Amino acid sequence: MQVKQNYSLLNHNTFAIDVRANVVISYDNEEELKEMARDGFSNYPRPILHIGHGSNLLFMNDFEGTVLLSNITTIEVLREDDTEIVVRAGAGLTMDDFIEHCIGQGWYGLENLSLIPGQVGASAVQNIGAYGVEVCDHIKRVNCVSLTDGKEISFAREECDYAYRHSIFKTPEYRGAYAVVSVEFSLNKRFTPQLAYGGIVKSLQGEGIDINNVSAKQLRDVIIAIRNDKLPDPKVQGNAGSFFMNPIVRKELFKEIQQKYIDVPHYTIDEQHVKIPAAWLIEQCGWKGRSHGKAGVHHKQPLVLVNMGGARGEDIKALAEEIQRDVNARFGIRINAEVNYIY
DSSP: OEEEEEEEOGGGSTTOOOOEEEEEEEEOSHHHHHHHHHTTTTTSOSOEEEESSOTTEEEOSOEEEEEEEEOOOOEEEEEEOSSEEEEEEETTSBHHHHHHHHHHHTOBSOGGGTTOOSBHHHHHHHTOEETTEEGGGTEEEEEEEETTTOOEEEEEGGGSOOBTTBOGGGSTTTTTTEEEEEEEEEEESSOOOOOSSTTHHHHHHHTTOOTTSOOHHHHHHHHHHHHHHHSOOTTTSOEEEEOBOOOEEEHHHHHHHHHHOTTOOOEEOSSSEEEOOHHHHHHHTTOTTOEETTEEEOSSOTTEEEEOSSOOHHHHHHHHHHHHHHHHHHHSOOOOBSSEEEO
16 A cells, blocks of 8 residues: 655546645555545545546546545456356456456457546446447446445445446445445357447448457457547547536427437437437537637547646636537537536
8 A cells, every 4th residue: 555645646637637635545455445444544634535547537626635546456257157257357457458358358248448548446436338338238246345434335236326427326425435446247258249339330341340250359449449530548638538428308309409400410218318419519519629728629529628738627617618508508408527526
């Protein structure tokens, strides 16, 4: 375990916001975390904030408290049969590294989530998703430690209340109360590619790959290429990926919008609701490629807000609020931030 005082979080948030925390603790195993929690973190300033790679956070100020970082990166096979394998992965493991490892072992299902930044633990909290797959599709159990008393608690998938970019861990009652220490995944031993989303087929064909005989590695490579083509690398330009969630609206409102914008992209959710891409709404409002001081909207993907260099949290937040106002004024739709503001 490492304890650092007055420590910079510049390398612990993908927006590259230059803030500091009073204390940063990197723990190596579950017992270290439980011991600190049982002791009520009595030696450390509050509040307590557990983060992963900071890929879904926007720090508004220096953090006057203690930041926890997990170094638990173990991978353990719990059980398997001819078609399924259940694997427990440490919460501190980089999710993309885990996906690469799974493909190498012949464990399938997570390929479409390749290159999404963040750690395994955060993936279960945020219910990350891309190209027609959500991580909850393969989660069996999320194992946690209570930050109140250090007790172990385990949540079956059905208890996690998973929905689009939502889990029980994002609700007021649970947010910040538990630290994820490991996630159990149910993966397939037979590869069945998920191709019906986001131009994957076109990209595969562009690489000369037979879509009826695509391998998991080929699919992963194409997903990575698609993401690299349209999304900025956080190591080069600070960002948190998709800043806004795609809004789900009633069909009556969608039809009103469709009368003015015949080709509005959409995805049917159910008989009463439609999902409209937030990127399309933002682009229609003229924000694609524009900047506001040191914060900007990416020139290829308007869903992504970027740090143009030296931006503060309030710069990004001010830009986000301008975009939200414009989208609401034009379409009558409130787009909500996926990114968490940390004060």
